[in-house]
Amino acid sequence: MIEIRVKPHPNTPSGPFDLLLVCLGYETRSLYVAERYAGTAATKIAISFQDRQVGRYEYNKSFYTSNDFKLLVFDQGEVIRLLRAAVIQLNSQSAPGTRILVDISSMSRPMIASVVLALTLVCEQRPLDVVFTYCPAVFTKPSDQRQPVTVSQPVIPEFAGWSNQPDKPVAAIAGLGFEFDQALGAIEYLEPAAAWTFIPFGEDSRYDRAVQSANGELLATLNSDKRVRYDVADPYQCFAELESLTYGLLDRNRPVIIPFGPKIFSLLSFIVAAIHAPNVTVWRVSGEQVGMPDDRVASGNIISVSALFVTTA
Numbered sequence: 001m002i003e004i005r006v007k008p009h010p011n012t013p014s015g016p017f018d019l020l021l022v023c024l025g026y027e028t029r030s031l032y033v034a035e036r037y038a039g040t041a042a043t044k045i046a047i048s049f050q051d052r053q054v055g056r057y058e059y060n061k062s063f064y065t066s067n068d069f070k071l072l073v074f075d076q077g078e079v080i081r082l083l084r085a086a087v088i089q090l091n092s093q094s095a096p097g098t099r100i101l102v103d104i105s106s107m108s109r110p111m112i113a114s115v116v117l118a119l120t121l122v123c124e125q126r127p128l129d130v131v132f133t134y135c136p137a138v139f140t141k142p143s144d145q146r147q148p149v150t151v152s153q154p155v156i157p158e159f160a161g162w163s164n165q166p167d168k169p170v171a172a173i174a175g176l177g178f179e180f181d182q183a184l185g186a187i188e189y190l191e192p193a194a195a196w197t198f199i200p201f202g203e204d205s206r207y208d209r210a211v212q213s214a215n216g217e218l219l220a221t222l223n224s225d226k227r228v229r230y231d232v233a234d235p236y237q238c239f240a241e242l243e244s245l246t247y248g249l250l251d252r253n254r255p256v257i258i259p260f261g262p263k264i265f266s267l268l269s270f271i272v273a274a275i276h277a278p279n280v281t282v283w284r285v286s287g288e289q290v291g292m293p294d295d296r297v298a299s300g301n302i303i304s305v306s307a308l309f310v311t312t313a
Contacts, residue, residue: 001312002120004275006243008236009306013131015040017101018090021083021115024048024064024071025106026055029298031063032135033103041101043086044069047079047111055295076114076156083118087125098128105135105298109259109266109284113156116270123309134264134303136232137296139204142178142214151286152189155259159273161281163254169193171253173245174218175269176200177261178210184218186258186285193253196245197222198238200261202231203299211261232262235305239268246272246280256281264303271307 020041022034025048038044046069048061064071072078090098100119104112119128154160172192174183176199187195197219201208212219219227228245230238242257242265249255257273259266259282273280 002123003310003312004120004271005308005310006236006239006271007306007308009131009304011233011302011304013037013101013133013302013304017041017099018043019086019098019100020044021100021102022046023103023106023111024057024060026052026057026293027106027296028056029135029137029296030056030060030106032105032298033101033133033302034064037101038067038069045072045082045086046070047072047074047107049074049108052293055293074111076117079114080118080121084122084125087122087128090126098126100128100130101133102130103133103135104263104267105133106296107263109155109263112263112267113159113270113282116267116274117156117158119309120274124311128309129306130309131304131306132267134235134262134267135298136203136262136301136303138299139206140294140296142210143180151284152186153284155282155284159270159280159282161254161256161273162278168252168254170256171249172196172256172258173198173242174258175261175265176211176215178207178214179260180214181217182285183215183258183260186283187218190256190283192256194226195222196226196228198242198261198265199227199229200232200265201229202233203262203301230265232264233301233303235264235268235303238265239271239305242268243272243275246276250276250279254279254281256283258283258285260285264305
C-alpha cells in the first residue's frame with residue numbers, strides 16, 4: 001500500500017539531494033531552480049516537451065547539457081523507467097532514503113501528473129522524500145476573450161477516477177486562474193450537483209484582480225461557503241483544505257478536481273487524487289495554442305512543499 005504524507009517545507013530548500021528533476025522548456029523561468037540547485041544533486045534529469053521547442057529552449061538545453069543533466073523527451077513510461085532506474089541505483093548506496101527535488105514551474109499539467117504517478121510507482125524500492133518547488137511568474141496581462149476549448153478530459157488516464165457506484169452525483173472542485181470563463185465552461189460541461197472554487201491570492205495583487213475578473217460570472221453563482229481562498233505561498237494549508245473537502249465528498253459524491261490557476265494547485269490536486277485513488281478524477285480543460293507561446297520569467301520567489309512517498313505493509 002502506498003502512502004503520501006504531505007508536510008510543510010521552508011520555501012527555500014536546502015541540499016544535498018540525490019535527484020533533481022526539472023523541465024526543459026521554452027520559458028526563462030525553466031532554469032530558475034536548476035541554476036541554484038544543479039550543484040547539490042548527484043543525479044539530474046530534465047524532461048522536455050515533444051513540441052514547443054521555441055523561445056529559450058535552446059539556451060536552456062545548452063545549460064542542462066553542460067551541467068550533466070540527463071535529457072528525456074516527455075513520455076510517461078520513460079519518466080517512470082528513468083526514475084525507477086535512478087532509485088534502484090541509489091539502493092546500492094548506504095543512504096536510508098532518497099531525497100528528490102522536483103521543480104514543476106515550467107511543466108505541463110500532464111507532465112506534473114505523470115511525475116506524481118511515477119513517484120507512487122517507484123517508492124516500493126525505498127521511501128522517497130520529495131520537495132516540490134514552484135516559481136510564480138512575473139505578471140503578464142491575460143486575454144479578456146473566452147478561448148474555445150479543444151481539450152476536455154482526464155489529465156492522464158490514471159487520474160480518470162472510477163467508482164463502484166457510478167450513479168453518485170458529481171461534485172466539482174475548480175481551482176481558478178485568469179483564463180476567461182474557462183472554469184465556468186468546465187463546470188457547465190460536467191453538470192455537477194455541487195461546485196466549489198479554490199481562489200488563489202497573495203503572489204501579485206494584479207493577478208488576484210485578474211482572477212476575480214475572469215471568473216466573475218461563476219463566482220456570482222456560488223455562496224461564500226463554496227469559495228475557498230488559498231495563499232499561493234502556503235501550499236501545505238491549501239493541500240489540507242483540498243484534501244479535507246475531497247475526503248468529505250467521497251461518501252456521497254464523485255469528486256472531480258479541475259486545476260486551473262497556479263501550477264502548485266495542480267500539483268496538490270494530483271497528490272490528493274493519488275491519495276484517494278481511484279475515486280477522484282482530475283479534469284483537464286485547455287484551448288489550442290495559437291502563435292508563439294508566452295515566455296514566463298520567474299518573479300524571484302520559490303514556493304515549496306514536501307511529500308514522503310512510502311510503501312506500508
